[in-house]
Amino acid sequence: MNSNQLxxxxxxxxxxxxxxxxMLGIAIRRSFVFxxxxxxxxxxxxxxxxxxxxxxxxxxxxxxxxVDACALFFMALLLPAGLAVLGFCFDYFKDREGENEExxxxxxxxxxxxxxxxxxxxxxxxxLGLETLSISLFVLIGYPLKQTRPLEAAIKYLILxxxxxxxxxxxxALIYAQSGELTFSGIGHFIANQPAMNVMVLSGVILxxxxxxxxxxxVPFHLWTPDVYxxxxxxxxxxxATVSKGAVFVLLLRYFVSAQGxxxxxxxxxxxxxxxxxxxxxxxxxxxxxxVKRLLAYSSIAHMGYLLVAFIAARSIxxxxxxxxxxxxxxxxxxxxxxxxxxxxxxxxxxxxAGDISFYRGLFWRRPWLAACFxxxxxxxxxxxxxxxxxxxxxxxxxxxxxxxxxxxLAIIAGSGLGLYYYLRxxxxxSINIEATEIQPGKPNQNRISMAMLAVLTMLLFWFGIxxxxxxxxxxxxxxxxx
Amino acid sequence: MILPVLIVVxxxxxxxSLLSERSNPDAPRWIAIITLxxxxxxxxVQYTKADCIDIMTTGMSPAWFAGFNRPWIPRFGIGFHLxxxxxxxxxxxxxxxxxxxxxxxxWTEIKxxxxxxxxxxxxxxxxxxxxxxxxxxxxxxxxxxxxxxxMYFLISIWGHxxxxxxxxxxxxxxxxxxxxxxxAIVVLAQISHNQTGAYTFDYFKLQNLKIDPDVAFxxxxxxxxxxxxxxxAVPFHTWLPDAHTQAPTGGSVILAxxxxxxxxxxxxxxxxxxxxxxxxxxxxxAMTLGAVSVLYAAMMAFSQSDLKRLIAYxxxxxxxxxxxxxxxWNLISMQGAVITMLAHGISASALxxxxxxxxxxxxxxxxxxxxxxxxxxPRLSALALFFAMASLGLPGLGNFIGEFLVLLGAFKVNxxxxxxxxxxxxxxxxxxxxxxxxxxxxxLQNQSFGSDFNRRELAALGLLVLATAWLGLGxxxxxxxxxxALKQLMQDNVAMEP
Numbered sequence: 001m002n003s004n005q006l007x008x009x010x011x012x013x014x015x016x017x018x019x020x021x022x023m024l025g026i027a028i029r030r031s032f033v034f035x036x037x038x039x040x041x042x043x044x045x046x047x048x049x050x051x052x053x054x055x056x057x058x059x060x061x062x063x064x065x066x067v068d069a070c071a072l073f074f075m076a077l078l079l080p081a082g083l084a085v086l087g088f089c090f091d092y093f094k095d096r097e098g099e100n101e102e103x104x105x106x107x108x109x110x111x112x113x114x115x116x117x118x119x120x121x122x123x124x125x126x127x128l129g130l131e132t133l134s135i136s137l138f139v140l141i142g143y144p145l146k147q148t149r150p151l152e153a154a155i156k157y158l159i160l161x162x163x164x165x166x167x168x169x170x171x172x173a174l175i176y177a178q179s180g181e182l183t184f185s186g187i188g189h190f191i192a193n194q195p196a197m198n199v200m201v202l203s204g205v206i207l208x209x210x211x212x213x214x215x216x217x218x219v220p221f222h223l224w225t226p227d228v229y230x231x232x233x234x235x236x237x238x239x240x241a242t243v244s245k246g247a248v249f250v251l252l253l254r255y256f257v258s259a260q261g262x263x264x265x266x267x268x269x270x271x272x273x274x275x276x277x278x279x280x281x282x283x284x285x286x287x288x289x290x291x292v293k294r295l296l297a298y299s300s301i302a303h304m305g306y307l308l309v310a311f312i313a314a315r316s317i318x319x320x321x322x323x324x325x326x327x328x329x330x331x332x333x334x335x336x337x338x339x340x341x342x343x344x345x346x347x348x349x350x351x352x353x354a355g356d357i358s359f360y361r362g363l364f365w366r367r368p369w370l371a372a373c374f375x376x377x378x379x380x381x382x383x384x385x386x387x388x389x390x391x392x393x394x395x396x397x398x399x400x401x402x403x404x405x406x407x408x409x410l411a412i413i414a415g416s417g418l419g420l421y422y423y424l425r426x427x428x429x430x431s432i433n434i435e436a437t438e439i440q441p442g443k444p445n446q447n448r449i450s451m452a453m454l455a456v457l458t459m460l461l462f463w464f465g466i467x468x469x470x471x472x473x474x475x476x477x478x479x480x481x482x483x
Numbered sequence: 484m485i486l487p488v489l490i491v492v493x494x495x496x497x498x499x500s501l502l503s504e505r506s507n508p509d510a511p512r513w514i515a516i517i518t519l520x521x522x523x524x525x526x527x528v529q530y531t532k533a534d535c536i537d538i539m540t541t542g543m544s545p546a547w548f549a550g551f552n553r554p555w556i557p558r559f560g561i562g563f564h565l566x567x568x569x570x571x572x573x574x575x576x577x578x579x580x581x582x583x584x585x586x587x588x589x590w591t592e593i594k595x596x597x598x599x600x601x602x603x604x605x606x607x608x609x610x611x612x613x614x615x616x617x618x619x620x621x622x623x624x625x626x627x628x629x630x631x632x633x634m635y636f637l638i639s640i641w642g643h644x645x646x647x648x649x650x651x652x653x654x655x656x657x658x659x660x661x662x663x664x665x666x667a668i669v670v671l672a673q674i675s676h677n678q679t680g681a682y683t684f685d686y687f688k689l690q691n692l693k694i695d696p697d698v699a700f701x702x703x704x705x706x707x708x709x710x711x712x713x714x715x716a717v718p719f720h721t722w723l724p725d726a727h728t729q730a731p732t733g734g735s736v737i738l739a740x741x742x743x744x745x746x747x748x749x750x751x752x753x754x755x756x757x758x759x760x761x762x763x764x765x766x767x768x769a770m771t772l773g774a775v776s777v778l779y780a781a782m783m784a785f786s787q788s789d790l791k792r793l794i795a796y797x798x799x800x801x802x803x804x805x806x807x808x809x810x811x812w813n814l815i816s817m818q819g820a821v822i823t824m825l826a827h828g829i830s831a832s833a834l835x836x837x838x839x840x841x842x843x844x845x846x847x848x849x850x851x852x853x854x855x856x857x858x859x860x861p862r863l864s865a866l867a868l869f870f871a872m873a874s875l876g877l878p879g880l881g882n883f884i885g886e887f888l889v890l891l892g893a894f895k896v897n898x899x900x901x902x903x904x905x906x907x908x909x910x911x912x913x914x915x916x917x918x919x920x921x922x923x924x925x926x927l928q929n930q931s932f933g934s935d936f937n938r939r940e941l942a943a944l945g946l947l948v949l950a951t952a953w954l955g956l957g958x959x960x961x962x963x964x965x966x967x968a969l970k971q972l973m974q975d976n977v978a979m980e981p
Contacts, residue, residue: 365596382658385628394621397669398559409666417659424635424654428647431640433595472558 004056008067010049011075012119015112018042022108026101036090039104043083043111050076058481063183064125069481071119073327073474074250077334078118081242082111084338087453088235088345091446096144096350103143110136110239114247121258123172123182126251130168130215133244134161140239141232153231160224164214171207174200184258191260202264208255209270215248218308219277222301226289229297230355234348237293238341241300242334249304253311253326257482262315271312276411278305283418291355295422296340299381302415303333309412310396313403321402323479324472325395331471332380332388332464339377339457343370346450360426362434371430373454378423380461383416388464485529486551486565486616489575492521493609497602504598511601512590518605519582526576529567546971555622559672560683564619568968570751570821571615573961574744577828578615580950581740582608587943588836589733592843593641600641600733607633607737614745618686620668620753624661627749630742631657637734638726643842649722649729656722660712667705671757674698690756690975703758703765710754713746716776716806720799727795728848732839735791739798740832744824747805751820755812756972762810769810770897774904776803781910785917790838790848794831797874797914800907801827801882807904808889814969816892819885821965826881826954830873833947837867840940841922844933850918855927862936864923866944873951875915876908881954 006013018039025038050072058068065071086107093100113132120126138161142154176182178200179190191201213221229237256262282302289295307329314322347354347370354360363371380389393416400409464471496518500511529549550566567575585604593600610630617623631654639650668684675692676682683689694702712719723743727735755762762769777800784796801823808820840863841856842848857864873880876887893901936944954961 379632384632385625390625390628394665394669397665398673401666401669401673413659413662413666416662417655420655420658421651424651428639428651431636433640467555469556469558472556476558 004059005061008053008056008059008061009065010052011046011072011079012065012112012115014046014049015042015108015115018046019105019108019112022105026105030099030101032090032094032100035101035104036086039086039108040083042108043079043086046115047076047079050079060121064122065116065119066121067119070250070254070323070478073478074118074247075115077331078111078114078243078247081246081334081338082107082239084342084453084457085235085239085243087449088238088338088342089233091448091450092233092235092345092348098145100143103140106136106140106143107239110140111243114243117247118250118254120251121184121254123176126255127165127168127172130248130251131165133247134165134215137161137236137240137244140236141228143236144233149231150233151231153228156224156231157228160214164211164221166211167207167214168211171204171209171211174204174207178204184255187259191263197264197266202267205261205264205267206270209252209267212248212252213274216245216252216304217297217301218274218304219281219301220274222278222282225301226285226294226297229300230291230293234293234341234345234353237296238338238345241296241337241341245300245304246330246334249307249311249326249330253314253323254482256311257314257319257323268312268315271308272405272408275305275308275312275408278302278308279411279415283415283422286422287418289422290357292344292357292360292426293341293353293355295357295426296337296344299419299422300337302419303381305415306393306396306412307333309405309408310399312408313399313405315403317399317402319483320476320479322399323482324475325392325399327475327478328395328468328471329392331475332392332461335457335460335464336377336380336387336389339373339454339461340381342450342454342457343374343377346370346447346454357426357429360430362432363430365434369451370454373458375427375430376458376461378426380465382420382423386462386465388461388468390465391468484551485525485532486549486567487563489522489525489529489616490609490613492518492525493605493612496521497605497609500605501598501602504596508597511597512586515586515601515605516583519579519586522582523579526572526579530572530576546967555619558682559621560681560685561621562619562685563622564685565613565616565622566618567616568971569965570748570968573821573825573964574615574741574748575612577744577825578608578611578741580946581736581828581832584740584832584836584943584947585733585736587939588736588839589731590939592732592839596640600637603633603636604733604737606630607637608741611737611741611745615748619684620671620686620689621684623749623753624665624668627661627664627745628658630745631661634734634738634742637737638730641731641734642729643731644729645725646729649725652722653726656712656719660709660719663705664709667702667709670698670702686753686757694758696760699758699761700764703754703761706749706754706757707765707769710746710749711772711806713749714743714802714806715746715799716772716803717779717799720776720780723799724792724795727798727835728789728791732836732842735835735839736832739795739835740828743798743802744828747802747809747820747824750806750809751817751972755809756975763812766810766812767897770807770893770900773803773806773808773810774900776800776806777904777907778803778910781907781914784914785910788850790841790850790853790918790922791835792848793850793914793918794834794838797834797911798827798831800911801831801874801886803904804886804889807893807900811889811893811896812973813892813895814966814973816889816896817969817973818962818965819888819890819892821885821969822881822954822958822961823885823889825961826873826885826951829947829950829954830870830880830882833866833870833944833951834874836940836944837863837870840936841933850921852928853922854925855923857923858927860933860935862941864919866936866948867923868919869948870951871915871918873955875911879952879955881951881958884955884958 113129116129138158144150217225282298286298310325380387383389383393500514503510547568552564555563613626780796780799787793805820808816876883
């Protein structure tokens with residue numbers, strides 16, 4: 001390994017060092033605030049290390065990891081997302097009993113796994129990253145040990161995640177058995193030189209897709225989603241919905257682009273079915289929910305379906321446009337989802353999780369800024385202009401129209417119509433008139449960090465919604481790099 | 484340069500009224516009035532400058548007298564491109580006038596959360612002005628969606644008993660149809676990308692695009708559905724009676740007076756010029772829809788007992804005239820359509836203001852529970868009679884001119900449909916007179932005396948009386964403003980000529 005490879009690995013190394021530092025920090029002094037500070041410092045240091053790695057990219061740092069503009073961009077998306085979740089975690093856990101310091105350690109290891117995942121170019125790195133991420137998530141979900149719901153959620157996630165990993169490994173084994181290759185590009189060469197479709201490889205790819213489908217909660221692999229979203233503490237839900245899903249989606253895209261996955265036409269039919277089912281079932285089931293966390297869970301299933309449409313479009317259009325669409329949509333989705341769960345987390349107290357929709361009654365008049373922020377996040381999820389979600393949806397429309405996927409576009413339109421209904425339902429509940437006497441002056445809330453995070457997220461939401469040009473200019477080289 | 488300021492002033496005014504509520508609960512409505520005053524001034528300045536051509540407009544045809552173009556999202560060739568011609572000037576002027584009316588009718592009706600109310604009102608107007616001015620399709624869509632959300636809040640927060648249902652229905656109808664519009668716009672840009680190698684959403688560039696007739700037909704349909712849902716025309720009209728009935732008076736005024744006109748404007752500005760052949764092919768269907776809307780809605784109006792619902796159906800009926808006029812595509816019928824837009828905006832808003840005033844006084848919209856009001860509320864009743872007459876198309880008032888011109892123009896194109904549509908001249912007096920008969924004549928039903936119109940209400944409605952009479956007696960001024968723009972449109976699209 002030479003020096004520029006080492007420099008390219010700097011962000012990952014910094015994160016590992018931060019993990020060790022947090023572990024030692026807890027051993028020396030068990031203080032939640034102190035641990036939070038080290039964690040935040042570690043994440044910021046890794047972000048700075050990205051700049052260091054930027055100068056060296058693109059470079060293959062070992063066989064396993066390829067550090068290019070794309071990997072760095074997504075790390076630069078995952079790390080601030082982790083930072084935002086950390087901010088919400090701080091306010092969420094600071095008044096709770098028990099030893100909450102290890103939570104932050106696990107947050108860092110999960111981030112490390114996600115970072116490895118977006119940079120992997122080899123099945124080994126792929127699997128290691130995914131498992132580091134998943135194993136940290138089991139514990140994070142079940143962290144409030146003395147409550148039943150988180151525990152139930154953690155067990156559910158543990159079992160289903162284990163099954164999906166098994167699928168994944170089987171798929172990798174099948175592909176390896178045929179091609180003798182573990183690197184993505186090697187598999188790509190093998191497939192490109194194959195005269196006809198190789199059934200073994202195809203089955204392998206399908207198994208991998210099934211495994212990743214669990215992580216992305218695509219229908220029909222979505223059954224764990226609502227329970228886990230509802231059971232996990234709100235900031236952790238935000239983490240699962242964004243960092244975990246985002247990293248896995250990027251990996252899926254990278255794998256298909258570099259390993260010639262698009263060469264198999266029947267796969268795209270499978271994907272189209274999965275996308276339509278995710279959009280329709282996600283949106284339809286969300287209509288029935290009375291719990292905001294469950295509702296957002298189903299809506300995230302639908303959003304993964306929308307993303308998948310751009311992914312499918314990459315088959316027939318230039319890869320750059322499709323990758324650009326996916327990337328922009330992911331950025332918008334990260335901002336909105338973290339913001340939405342952030343609001344849930346701010347409203348939750350140590351006694352109750354703010355899941356039930358009645359919690360939000362008249363929120364507009366009790367806490368106007370928080371309600372306005374939540375409204376904007378929901379409108380962005382619904383794809384209304386002025387928000388980043390609209391530009392994201394525009395991108396998806398553009399890719400799908402370019403790829404002539406009319407059926408999928410109709411599914412998106414139908415899904416958006418349904419989606420609007422349940423997003424508006426929350427907004428309606430928030431704007432119900434309540435008597436002035438019902439508005440309790442309440443205790444001065446000490447959620448300053450969360451509120452600051454929400455303010456930043458809202459500003460980003462507007463910025464990328466009104467003036468997306470800057471972000472687009474950043475994304476364009478990313479899409480070229482992945483290709 | 485005035486054009487972007489027109490939008491920005493309204494937005495800033497909205498934020499100012501939102502923030503001013505803390506210092507003084509009465510401040511928001513004054514800020515709204517001041518904002519609209521400034522806006523009116525700007526429109527007047529723009530009107531006086533209409534003759535001298537702006538520097539920005541070089542390269543555009545002389546029908547356009549103001550323009551503003553800045554790149555916005557260069558990746559997709561999207562520009563912040565605004566332009567104004569006669570039609571948009573008239574509609575922006577209507578928007579400002581009805582903005583005043585909306586503020587006036589909300590003066591005492593809205594008691595809680597005034598800041599947020601006027602914020603929504605002004606941002607909704609800003610979105611509408613943006614729709615009338617933008618000539619970049621992406622920007623147009625941006626504003627098109629933007630005006631929906633404030634209107635949703637107006638209905639869902641300050642509306643009446645069934646507000647949630649009405650508000651959600653309104654948003655879902657308009658939103659789903661507008662996604663079809665977005666799809667059509669994106670495909671249009673994609674075609675330009677395939678032909679020229681660059682994305683563009685610019686109206687003037689897209690007009691020169693050569694589109695395969697089959698594709699053009701589908702794209703036209705996407706635009707057409709979005710605009711006819713907003714217009715609305717049968718069979719997409721069902722959201723309108725609900726939204727109108729439940730909306731607060733100010734919301735109804737904006738909805739009927741201005742928002743419905745965005746649909747008509749979209750048909751005029753985009754559907755026919757962008758897809759002339761397809762629109763020509765589709766014209767018989769569109770005209771039939773127009774005629775059916777005119778007659779069906781008139782009959783539905785007659786059978787309503789809820790005053791606001793009745794007025795809502797008359798709106799659908801009048802909008803049918805616009806559809807008929809636009810798709811006849813000759814100068815007379817188009818001018819008729821434009822005059823109908825203005826005249827209906829004024830008369831329908833006035834009727835909604837009167838209905839709102841009655842509801843504020845008697846807490847009911849049921850005409851059966853009013854009755855005999857003429858003896859207690861003479862001024863209100865006289866004004867109601869005046870606007871009912873305007874709405875039925877009494878010669879000498881604005882609506883008559885519009886409908887007459889539409890029928891005159893459409894007669895040349897389709898004799899049968901026009902003759903059938905003309906039957907509404909029998910139906911509209913029936914539904915107009917039933918209002919007067921049920922609500923204002925007969926024995927006095929409601930013993931609780933409400934007060935008659937005060938000075939503010941008289942001034943507001945008086946202004947509308949003048950405007951209607953002016954449109955009816957001297958329509959030439961308005962016709963002169965819109966003529967160059969319409970002539971230009973017709974010149975560019977010879978294919979529509981029958």
